[in-house]
Amino acid sequence: MKSLGTAVIGCGSISSVHLKAIAGLELAELKAVVDINEELAKKTAETYGCDYYTDYKEMLQRDDIQVVHICTGHYLHAPMTVDALKAGKHVLTEKPMAENKASAHTMLDAAEENKDVQLGVIFQNRYNPSSIRMKQAVDSGEFGKLLCMKGLVTWSRTPAYYETEWKGKWATEGGGVLINQAIHTLDLLHWLGGDVASIKGSISNDSLEGVIEVEDTAHAHIEFRNGVKAIFYATNAYGRSTPVEVEVIFEKATLQLRGDTLYLLQGDTSTVLAEPVKNDLGEKAYWGVSHQFQIRDFYAHLLEGKHFWIDGPEGYKAFRLVMDIYESSKLGQRINYTE
Structure with missing residues (x-):
């Protein structure tokens, strides 16, 4: 079965849910994690058997990574998403999209300008x-x-x-x-x-x-x-x-x-x-239990060439x-x- 190379940016608490979901997903292969805290990035990479970076832009240069999950602070969602989309990567970002409307619109514009890749937004409770x-x-x-x-x-x-x-x-x-x-x-x-x-x-x-x-x-x-x-x-x-x-x-x-x-x-x-x-x-408990279902659905849409519905x-x-x-x-x- 075909799988997509994946990276996760941000190794804080919410990333563990994404990482565990990816680890159990035959549609994805974790290639790298990124965090400005090198010790945390290295520890996470060792846990999941992948490479690590402290600079996400360096990771975006890899041709074997097609999908990027963004699990960072709200104010970083927009610039990281825009950079990833421009680099030809599909993006699945945690909610909220951004910290203000102007930043969110830069994401929408980047997705519109880079139609070969998709932007998905996490709202896992829709899958409950x-x-x-x-x-x-x-x-x-x-x-x-x-x-x-x-x-x-x-x-x-x-x-x-x-x-x-x-x-x-x-x-x-x-x-x-x-x-x-x-x-x-x-x-x-x-x-x-x-x-x-x-x-x-x-x-x-x-x-x-x-x-x-x-x-x-x-x-x-x-x-x-x-x-x-x-x-x-x-x-x-x-x-x-x-x-x-x-x-x-x-x-x-x-x-x-x-x-x-x-x-x-x-x-x-x-x-x-x-x-x-x-x-x-x-x-x-307050995160719900459906991250895994949304993440699987996102990858399924990508591999089937379909537009993801929570875009x-x-x-x-x-x-x-x-x-x-x-x-x-x-x-x-x-x-x-x-x-």
Whole structure:
């Protein structure tokens, strides 16, 4: 079976999920890892039996590497993606795309200019059985018309979490709970609801004043073009991290997601429609379990010559919601979408 030569840039915590997924994937062969911390890069390379670099641009010169995974700080996603695409490499980048809209647009432009390669964005929760089942319910109309939705993220982050130098800063992380943790839930709401008509939101720092520049709490009201409305709340100021909740209300039933378990409510009856899938990648519970499924799907699309569905423009949708909540909060008014 044909495989693609692969490199991973960034050897921090999230990279382990990518590396383990690649190691178990017959469609990929890990050739190199990159990190500016040479000791970390060398240790990771020894673990996975590959080469290592401290300069990603040097790695991009290799002809035997066709795919690059980007697992670095948010502010590095755009320049690394652009360089990799221009070097003729396919790119799969962790969310969010970038730290601000301008940087994200450089990625979209580079992908448009280099059509022989593809840009994919990680939103692994779309591959969860519960997410797939919710999407099927929306698309099929089996429970009647979609009426409204809500998404809740109540997690906890201590000051120690932000000791990484790029986190907690507007210039490098691009935001707080919205752009780093809750973007996955916003992505699901957007995926289910369709095109957005407008959004109004606000942000605050409720528990980490003096520790971070960015928000630890946010809420928003989203109106979709199909008339559906959604409310959204996210915080890192809770006492502990609890399962994400999404509620989708139809004319004839309600779907309630808690964690990765999906319940169907009809009258007084509650039925489990989908349960979480377990794996051995060592993923943290709040990352979900579906990185391996998205990574496999990305490689399958590349090898079959098909366009990957969570591409730059698709990955930009949830990112835009995040950025527009920040803008709405700053302006104190609703942001209307004209396209």
